[in-house]
Amino acid sequence: MDEAKTGRGSASDTLYNKVRNEILKIIIERQIGSNELLPSEGEIAELCNVSKMTSKLALNSLAEEHIIYRIPRRGSFLADVDLNKIRSMVDSNSTSNYSAVKSNYLALVIPKMDSYCGNIVRVILTAAEAYNYHVVVKYSDGISETEEQILSEISKVPEIMGVILFPGDNNTCGIELLSYKVHNYPIVIVDRVYKEVEFDSICHDNYQGAKDAVSYLIRKGHSKIGFISKSISNVTSREERYQGYMAAMMEGNKRIRLESVQTNDNMVLVSELKEYLINNDSLTAVFCSDDYIAVYLYYAAGELGKSVPGDLSIMGFTDNEILNFIPLKMTTVKQPVEELGTQAVEVLMDKIADSSRPPRTIRIKTDIIERDSVKEIKITQ
Structure with a gap:
């Protein structure tokens, strides 16, 4: 057999495989779909700085593997092949625009680097290392447009x-995520569940965690319990916490006062929280959908001369490190990140191994952390 054609045992082996590899990368980078036209032999030769013969041999090789098919005088077309298979075929050690990137890489997209996200990153890095994967971390700053751009770049x-995607506050499925779904690209959503499109999702059980928290307040003798959150619109984690609050209050036969339930983005302003407390002076406890609000509410109460927990009990959600910066130890709902991060990596590994697996939603149990911000009220007969 002609050595130049097989490429074995000669310098042409490196050149031939480089061109073959570059064609695979072009398919991914340009997101060429099934039955769509590939660049011509001449275009590939020019892009890779090789002869037309070399580009032709590389295309013929991919045709023999049924990755592409060739029609005389019309060109080369991508066969009906899953793009994940093409990604797995790419030789990342070959010379290319991504030669600095080693094989076995995952991308992790997070909205910000606070203590909660930082702990998730730490766990995911460790879990991925156990599978011999490196992790590229990208930050979206919680901005939907930035998140979309990052996802677009990663897919190429x-x-x-x-x-692994930790979305920002906007819980609407964007165009790039829909593209991931259509192309069956391995992706796992962390701490969110999309209603309109089903993805593999790993999240804490926000509903049950909130319900347990409010039930805990009721057991402590509280009946006039408020709820504060940033906007719950299109953010399933907050919506589920709101639903958990409502369910616990109804099961406990407690009256829900509409003025005591506030869900808008201004509820992180101390001035707004002071007004809330003034308008709800009869409340003995407030359940906050996150620890940041709980901290701001603590200071708002102090400015009004209310002591915590003497005059008002406050309970947060997440067990964020921000709680370390206030004088009072805050009772909260802890979201364990070890299981969250580990499960996210395990599910992603399953998806990479078999992209046809049906999507799963895994909910992780939360825990109540009892500290000093909740007072027990003795119920008089």
Whole structure:
């Protein structure tokens, strides 16, 4: 057999495989779909700085593997092949625009680097390392447009085999996520569940955690319990906490006062929280959908001369490190990140191994952390 054709045992082996590899990368980078036209032999030769013969041999090889098919005088077309298979075929050690990237890479997209996200990153890095994967971390700043751009860029890097996404506050499925779904790209959503499109999702059980928290307040003798959150619109984690609050109050036969339930983005302003407390002076406890609000409410109460927990009991959610910066130890709902991060990596590994697996939603149990911000009220007969 002609050595130049097989490429074995000669310098042409490196050149031939480089061109073959570049064609695979072009398919991914340009997101070429099934039965769509590939660049011509001449275009590939020019892009890779090789002869037309070399580009032709590389295309013929991919045709023999049924990755592409060739029609005389019309060109080469992508066969009906899953793009994940093409990604797995890419030789990341070959010379290319991504030569600095090693094989076995995942991408992790997070909205910010606070203590909660930082702990998730730490766990995911450790869990991925156990599978011999490196992790590229990207920050969206919680901005939907930035998140979309990052996802678009990631999908065009062949060496990245899958994505773990912690979305920002906007819980609407964007165009790039829909593209991931259509192309069956391995992705796992962390701490969110999309209603309109089903993805693999790992999240804490926000509903049960909130319900347990409010039930805990009721057991402590509280009946006039308020609820404060940033906007719950299109953010399933907050919506589920609101639903958990409502369920616990109804099961406990407690009256829900509409003025005591506030869900808008201004509820992180001390001035707004002071007004809330003034308008709800009869409340003995407030359940906050996150620890930041709980901290701001603590200071708002102090400015009004209310002591915590003497005059008002406050309970948060997440067990964020921000609680370390106030004088009072705050009772809260802890969201364990070890299981969250580990499960996210395990589910992504399953998806990479078999992209046809049906999506799963895994909910992780939360825990109540009892501290000093909740007072027990003795119920008089």
